[in-house]
Amino acid sequence: MAKYAYRDKDRKNIIYSDEAIEVDRNTAFFCPNHMCNAKLYICAVDGSKSAYFRATKPNFKHIKNCPFGNSSTEFDSNNYDESQFVYEDAINNLLCNTKPSSQKRTPSVHGTGEPGAHPPRILRQIYSLCKSFSVGNTYAGKEIGSMILDDRSEYRYSKGCFGNRIIEATVDGRLYNDEKKEVYLVSPINSKKYTFILSFSDEDKYKKIRSEIYNNRDKIIVIAGKWESSGEYNKFTSKVYGAKQVAIIK
Template identity: 75%
Template sequence: MAKYAYRDKARKDIIYSNSAIEEDRNKAFFCPNPNCEAKLYICAVDGSNSAYFRATKAEFKHIKNCPFGNSNTEFDSKKYDESKFRYDDAINNLLCTTKTSSPTTASSAHGTGKPSIHPPRTLRQIYSLCKSLPIRGTYAGKEIGSMILDDRSEYRYSKGCFGNKIIEATVNGKIYNDKKKEVYLAAPVNSKKYVLTLTFLDESLYKEIRTEIYNNRDKIIVIAGRWKSAGKSNEIVSEVYGKKQVMVIKK
């Protein structure tokens, strides 16, 4: 399911699900994934916040592992406080070996027992946010394409992908090296332009992540990391400090 789609195959004319009208009900739209030929149809209209696009025709389904073919791209903006979202702070928190403490925010309805909503902070929440909007869209003033490397944003990273980034990756060949305690992936999913190396200081964490990725080697793996060059122009590396940096995309 997706909250936006394209009217044209070149993916220039975007349409958001919450702005679709009755006349759009039976029209076919194109999947946000540029490598997927699925035809999407709106499943609710007239500005409904619950509206979404879905591949309802058996002959025009999503390709295998298309991120827009499952619930992982669903993001309900009403559940999060966009004004408090700081991308680098959120990624840095995922890269901490221990959970960082933060000041308690006063309830927006003091005395009623209603807690105030928080910004997106888990990897799943941030990933869903990034996939729910086009790469040129923004959230809390930051462009989506600057947060995530995937098939849509690959063109932005012709000279490398460095710093705090979420990367949508896949297995491609050798998966791990027990002697070096390293796990290997490739990104983006379609072109596999970059070789990703995940390094670990903790052996038990390495074994857990290695096994998780090996057992799901046919699926998309999402990594939050602080990426730097691994020597060659197409090789980048990030240390993994904890399980909250790694997520397997399952149906």
């Protein structure tokens, strides 16, 4: 399910689901994923914020592992408080061993979400957020393309992937090295341009996450990391402290 789509095959003319009007109901739109030839139709129009695009025709479904064909990536911005979202803090909170910080909220007179809403916190929420907007859009003043490396944003990462970034990755070739306690992924999914080394110091966490990724090696694997050069061309590495940094999209 996608929150946006394109009117044209070249993916230049974007349409957001909450902009769709009655006349759009019978129009076929293009999936944001260039590799995917799904034909998308708007469901629940009337400018409804819960409207979304679905591939309703059996012959034009999303391709396997299309990130826009998965309901688990759905992001309903009404459920979150954008004004309290600070990207770097959110990622730093995933890069530690502790449980998510207490539910205490900072009262804000500028809150834009529903009462009780909090900013996107867990990786799956932040990933869904990234997939529900185009990479040139901003959320809480931060460009989506600067949060996530995926096939849409690859052009922004011509020198590599550094700092706090989410990667949309997949398994390609050798997956792990038990001696080094490392797991290997590639991103973006289609171009497989970069290799990412997940580096563990905790044996138990290494084994658990390695197995989970191995068992889902045909799926989209999303990792939050603080990436730096591994010393090898087009290879980047980050410490992985726990499961909060890993989301498997299935």
